[in-house]
Amino acid sequence: MMQRIHRLWGLVGVLMLLPVLAACSVNLPAPLTSPDRQLQVRVYLTPDNRLAYDIHRQGQAVILASDLGLQLQEADFSRDLSIVDVSAVTPVSDRYEMLVGKQRWIDYQANEQTLTLVNAQQQRLAVTFRVSDDGVAFRYRVDFPGQKHFLKELTSFQFAPDSKAWLQPMSVAQTGWSNTNPSYEEHYQMGIPVGTASTLGAGWVFPGLFQTGKHWVLISEVGMDGSWHGSRLHDQSPGGKYTLDIPQAAEVFTDGALLAHTQDALVSPWRLLAIGDLAQVIDSTLGTDLAAPAVNFPRDLLKPGHASWSWALLKDDFTVFEVQKTFIDYAADMHWDYTLVDADWDRKIGYEKLQQLVDYAATKNIGILVWYNSAGAWNQTPYTPKSQLLTHAQREKEFARLRQIGVKGVKIDFFGGDGQSMMAYYVDILNDAAAHGLLVNFHGATLPRGWQRTYPNLMTVEAIRGFEFTTFTQADEDAVVTQVAIAPFVRNVFDPMDFTPMVFGDIPNIQRRTHNSFELAQSVLFLSGIQHFAEIPEGMASVPAYVKHFLQTLPVQWDRSRFVDGFPGKYVVIARQAGDTWYIAGVNAEAESKTLTLDLSFADGKQGVLIGSGDSERRFVQSAVDSRKPLTITLKPAAGFVIRLQ
Template identity: 45%
Template sequence: MNRPRTITLLLRLLSVIILLSLSPGCSSPRDLSLTSPNEQLRLELLSENGEIQYRLIREDQELLEWSALGLILDQMDLSKELNLEQVSALEVVKDDYTLLHGKARSIQYQANQKTFTFANPSGQQMTLIFRLSNDGLAFQYHLEGEGEEIYTINEELTSFNLPASAKAWMQPIAEVNTGWEGSNPSYEEEYQMGVPVGTPSPISAGWVYPALFETDGAWLLISEAGLGRDYCGSRLAADSPEGEYSLIFPSDEEAFPGGPAKPTGTFPWSSPWRIIAAGDLKTVVESTLGTDLAEEQLKEDMSFVLPGQAAWSWALGKDNSITYDIQKEHIDFAAAMGYEHCLIDVNWDTTIGYEKIQELVTYASEQGVKVHLWYNSAGSWNTTPYHPRGMLLEAEGRQAEFQKIADMGVAGVKIDFFGGDGQSMIGYYIDILEDAADAKLMVNFHGTTLPRGWARTYPHLMTMEAVKGFEMITFEQAFADRAARHCLVLPFTRNVFDPMDFTPMSLDEIPNIDRKTSKGFELALTVIFESGIQHLAESPEGSFKQEGFVLHYLRSLPGTWEETNFIQGYPGDYAVMARKGDDHWYLAGINAGEAKKLSLDLSFAGTGSSWILIMDSADGQALVQKNLSNTQLAAIDFPSNSGFVLFQTN
């Protein structure tokens, strides 16, 4: 037993009991605590020596030990000498909303809420809003006031203090202005998996969200949601002494030229929500906190939003594939497969040109396929040579370009190479989204930050990269060798709350790369990974080499999902997930660990269901199909680096 740490916790508990008995207006200990609707989660707040701390308990297990709260602004300190002035009555918050694409369609959110108002000796106030739902905790800072005076938040002291026994699955963030053509930071590093809390990040810039932790069988996934143009994206510090992870702001270089990196603005002011999904692994993976706490959908016509699959030549063909003839072939391919979209990637403005793009868009429309075009976001923050480059930096030019291509019939844009998480760079994202909505263009961001629930607020944001995706497999054999484990952490982290443009599925050959995952593994990624538009990597040639039943499966894929059901798995090892779309269940599994034998209970899909199972052959060289009629139990052999799909036929 760690006696000094135990004694400290006992003294803090005694302090909170004494404080609650003495604090004016606090009639019972529940005034500084909050429970979830099912009473399994409990928040406790501690105001001691003028500082504020919180902790999170699940039943009798402490998930987060006492953790810090507070803000330091350029003109006021709201981190010390704070006095608790007011505690609100308990409020029940309910929200029923619909997503146009995502892990679920109709979502019901319910949470218990309390607000706590503190003041410093100068009378300057800070309000903390806490919500507890059955799947986790959310909290937000609010600063009330009015006027034109501009403030800057220099530090947010929020921390997440994990028990010493906890393990972490976390992604470092690259240093700003590093990497190819200075294009970092983007969220494209490899995860540290199952490391002890307190393990320093291998990169000094810190760790990104979502960050996954496990302690004695309980799981937490930490992220943020509801990020607007008045705040920056945050992250976790590289060092976490004794397992306490501190929230930090991005570097000053991560700003749009001439704009702020740190939160800068006028009152009233609210921070993004800090969210912590908590419970067993199923609860965490199925959680919708990331969209529950996001801002409501824009009050604009979104009838142009069309989720689905996309053909995309650049994944395997790279720059040389961006020609008129090859793009026409991919439009034909999309039409033949029933894919809704075709993405034309880099340098199209010179290798094809606007006039020929118009021809392709018109031709695609006749085939029932929507065309999307690539743009380089970049200004001065990197030296990437791809183009069109810099056309979106100024509002007037961006709006004119968006309207021009919309008038041509282009359906969406992919925009690459952003400059970090500073407040003004976040504002640039939102400017683009608002202008794209006006032009009725769907959006895909690459070289980018984490979406943080934006797909609810801006439903035309179909997907974002923020992941070390398939393209990295095509660049480096060493990463291809590790790809299976990397894919097996993403359903538990990056892809829980937000759409992810990994661009999955290679069924044939990757030029100059020895793929280590099986065809079954690759096929299963179409269900395991969620994206509003799923850009599938396989080429027309590689696709049409596959068995007819594989093509039938790909043609049957729904555009989006109505429900998500986590069946079983473990981060970095294996995952089995079921998603419902077009009133049919699709179940898939991928395995990077030791060979397993699965017994899958299919009763969640109802009685009398028939299924088709596609899995790897015994020698792993091909795919085979089996019919499972009127069954509620499926037994599946599950070798390492393999996968399968199982989909309902009635």
């Protein structure tokens, strides 16, 4: 009898819910799938008329029920929503070229659909979804008459409670040396349970990597045109629910705006989720697929390359004329492309002597790059040239002068965070530099979020706790092996990264923890339009001729790349192709030796040489490699290797 009563009440409950479910299902779209039908996105209204979505891969939940929506001062799209239009599913196809990054020519295919909703006041919100074989992206558009001021974004990413995360804490604004934070320069928290609070209380930076079951998800954003602020993941993620958060109040250009606002259509950046197995995520190009096409820039001035750089090991006192001339000679001897003249060059060298350096470098086919301090009032940094790029008029004057001298590009340092006005400052610099034919490197900076496609003159961006930190403290040197082994899985997946790698000799006042083979591997592992090598002439003179030759002939751009093996923060092996030659590099960041068996059949029978560790940490050894056979290699802790197959 009790069982019959329970079944009856269950039936009554279902009947009572049917009108609600029917009301919510009006105009709801069918799930949107990827071209290969492996990914599926479902967008729907909850029973209380809030917008939500979930994502499945191969029939398994990857992102559980998660929130969508915006709140503006003038409109609330967080509740009381109705779907008024669902567009047809439209195929999206794009083919574009990247001179900076993992792949030269990229083909992007996706399915797109737009939902239009109204709130209780009949104001409209459009949400566009794209699903490709390697992930999901969506963005918001609000277009009604009058001003639109952003307040809050409800977007969330709900993971199963047993998922793991690899995340970098956002630093607290106006902390650090001379108030230079935030600069995306913290150590990653690796393999932490989802729901773990950020260690600094200021959120987590993009990209963020997650493992849920057999699936991997890399979350970021792309499509920043200067009208929106840079987002991050909130520092609190109860139950594995990660929400988007806004910058801290101090992250603005002097007297500038913190959050997005406009009189025109308010369009968010794309929120993207690269989804797949680990190889599919690491090989994804979503971070540029969704960026705006390239602005005009003279093709003959677009020259990726390698650079010598004195400051990494020698620091401030050596940014003087004679030393920089020596580093030009060093770059020429290494068959590299540039020499970077760092901070205080205006006081220690001056514009007149800079002209002499540029002229001398030109005789050796070396381009000169020079450093600038971006800072206005947002930090206390003393280095110069400072505050000379704050306005369009200043940039026009300075960039024109540099081009007249013959300088090829600028490294600009010490930005103030991710507020809308600061993001607009980045974009303004990129546009003005492009107009004057100058290459750009941002340091002390935000994540570029696909800018390298839209602005092909953007060669690289720091946004990583890179090599220079190992010259400051022993703790950073002790942690560098895991920092190197996590970067290819998170920070460097989509965007160029100026880690400034590779040293074979001593670091002053620091005990090195890495093998020289580990250092050499970074020359291939890390993607940067201009790779600034930290090693100085004396250290380079200590390596065998075959190592020097490897670096003299290393390509400056890649036709394609592929993930071979690895696990975030533990070890990684990546292959990159230039022309008919494959370059493969790997490192071991674990405390024990690791034996790997690598399938190199993708190299189509090519043969070549492996350079690895010799009988001590500072020694190299080379051996023959045949890609027709599986390669078994044992890596000691903090050791690595490179392979060239021709």
